[in-house]
Amino acid sequence: MKFAGKRLILGLFGRMIRMSSNPIKKEWYLLFLIVIVAACKAPNEAETIINQSIKAHGGDLYQSAEISFTFRERQYKIFKSPNSYSYSRSFNDEGKKTVDVLNKEGFSREVNGQKVALPEEEKIAYTNSVNSVAYFAFLPYGLNDAAVIKKSMGAETIEGKEYNVIKVTFEKEGGGEDFEDEFLYWINKETHLVDYLAYSYHTDGGGLRFRKAINTHEISGLILQDYENYKPEDESLSVEDLSELFKNGELKLLSEILLEDIQVKFVN
Numbered sequence: 001m002k003f004a005g006k007r008l009i010l011g012l013f014g015r016m017i018r019m020s021s022n023p024i025k026k027e028w029y030l031l032f033l034i035v036i037v038a039a040c041k042a043p044n045e046a047e048t049i050i051n052q053s054i055k056a057h058g059g060d061l062y063q064s065a066e067i068s069f070t071f072r073e074r075q076y077k078i079f080k081s082p083n084s085y086s087y088s089r090s091f092n093d094e095g096k097k098t099v100d101v102l103n104k105e106g107f108s109r110e111v112n113g114q115k116v117a118l119p120e121e122e123k124i125a126y127t128n129s130v131n132s133v134a135y136f137a138f139l140p141y142g143l144n145d146a147a148v149i150k151k152s153m154g155a156e157t158i159e160g161k162e163y164n165v166i167k168v169t170f171e172k173e174g175g176g177e178d179f180e181d182e183f184l185y186w187i188n189k190e191t192h193l194v195d196y197l198a199y200s201y202h203t204d205g206g207g208l209r210f211r212k213a214i215n216t217h218e219i220s221g222l223i224l225q226d227y228e229n230y231k232p233e234d235e236s237l238s239v240e241d242l243s244e245l246f247k248n249g250e251l252k253l254l255s256e257i258l259l260e261d262i263q264v265k266f267v268n
Contacts, residue, residue: 066079161190
């Protein structure tokens with residue numbers, strides 16, 4: 001139930017309670033109001049499954065964890081709490097050290113300690129790049145953000161294991177530049193870990209990807225994962241088609257998503 005719908009119904013019942021002169025009717029209206037409030041607060045099936053998965057991957061520890069790692073010869077430092085976030089990456093190129101930072105203030109770049117002015121188009125591209133690495137590294141933490149819309153797609157068996165399948169889309173408001181992207185997560189019914197994921201994206205011409213978790217890093221109570229990264233030959237398909245193509249061996253392995261030199265530090 002959307003927030004506006006909840007507010008309208010709650011307001012209506014509140015008004016009925018205030019205006020009614022019949023004590024019995026008031027009691028019934030109050031009972032209905034309590035039931036509605038409880039229903040609004042209760043997580044749906046998709047939220048319950050996602051909550052179990054977040055807990056299995058580390059739960060509340062993510063809110064105070066600063067995670068450092070190397071990905072494709074670039075060093076990343078990721079922090080995301082309910083109230084703030086800071087993503088940074090650094091790398092050396094032609095003898096120059098570049099440091100990119102993305103936080104609530106926006107994106108900034110320094111080269112050899114000097115801030116660099118960038119065209120807006122480059123800022124957007126670098127923002128998307130840094131944000132993407134942070135998003136995937138922290139999965140499934142972040143899937144309870146306000147702009148996330150979750151829907152249960154039922155169950156599916158992949159490589160002999162049973163999974164709950166959750167589809168994730170985004171509200172336009174608060175969903176960022178990529179709010180039109182769609183994701184599917186296959187969450188293991190026994191371990192509650194994200195073993196597979198698929199997504200459609202619209203940047204850089206758009207496309208489809210399917211990922212399989214291949215390595216699990218258990219560090220300081222957190223579980224981070226490496227993935228094999230696949231694509232279909234026909235990228236005009238639906239994201240829902242990808243698991244069947246994977247099971248039939250019809251996806252092409254593009255790359256491996258490997259996190260190296262992982263360190264976890266907890267901050268206050």
